[in-house]
Amino acid sequence: MHSVLHKAGSRGLADHGWLTSYHSFSFAQYYNPERMHFGALRVLNDDLVAPGRGFGKHPHDNMEIISIPLSGDLRHEDSMGNTTIIREGDVQAMSAGTGVAHSEKNDSTIAPVEFLQIWVFPKQRNIAPAYSQITLTPEDTSGQLSQIVSPSADEAGVTINQDAWFHLGNLSAGTTQDYHLRKAGNGVYAFLLEGDATVAGQELNKRDGLGLWETDSVSIAATTDVRILLMEVPMEIPR
Structure with missing residues (x-):
């Protein structure tokens, strides 16, 4: 097993007044050549947006974009005709x-x-854009790792164009869980949203990441008591 540790305090920070964003990987004006991506996981931004503010209409292509609200209400509109408000408990995916x-x-x-903005390199380029969304109940993630992202509409979670599986869980103090990777050659990036835990023998605290x-x-x-997000992705970037 190989690993890379990203402590919360080592992330890039962008403070625009209306937006505070912590970048686990190089993004916009934050550039770290040693933190460009983790396999197909390209962006993990921890965003806090002020009341009434946000990102105006902007384009994307050939990227899988996952949004996970942690608190508050986020209004989404897109050129596919989707208009919705996503809240804590919702997970949204958009294949650009x-x-x-x-x-x-x-x-x-x-x-x-407050929400997580996550980008994943796609498995195939230039597919037709697609959108999916799910809503979780507290019971879905209580004491277990619940699948929230997958590569197939026949599986649980939102669907993305990549051999990737995300799981979200709320685990009580003193409990243990084992996550078994779904595909040989993939890696997993663990992001601790709340609490303290030991992951693969490594002590993690709030907002630490471990690949x-x-x-x-x-x-x-x-x-x-912890809340943890696991992002299993291919380690080889599609070309």
Whole structure:
């Protein structure tokens, strides 16, 4: 097993006043040649958007974009005709493919919205754009790792154009879980949203990230009550 540790305090920070964004990987004006991506995982941004503000309409192509609200309400509109508000418990995926434009704005004028913006390199380029969304209940992630992203509409979670599987879980202090990778050659990036845990023998704290590869499984031991996101992705970037 190989690993790379990204402590929360080592992430890039962009403070635009209306937007505070922590970058686990190089993004926009934050550039670190040693943190360009983890396999097919290209972007992991931890965003806090002020009330009434947001990202105006902008284009994307050939990228898989996953949004996971952690608190607050995020209004999404896109050129595919989707208009929706995603909230904590929702997971949204958009395959940009040949090209799509979208906007993301805080739907509240009084409270901030916090969400994860995640980009994954696609398996195939220039596919038709696609959109999917799910809503989780608290029971879905309580004491277990719930699948929230997969490469097939026949599986649980939103669908993306990549051999990737994401799992989200809320684990109680003193409990353990083992995650078994779905595809040989993939790696998994663990991101601790809340709490303290030991993942594959490495102590992690809130917002720490740990990338693991050349392994078939990952052990998770919750020191405190934790919320954890596991992102299994191919380690080879499609060309």
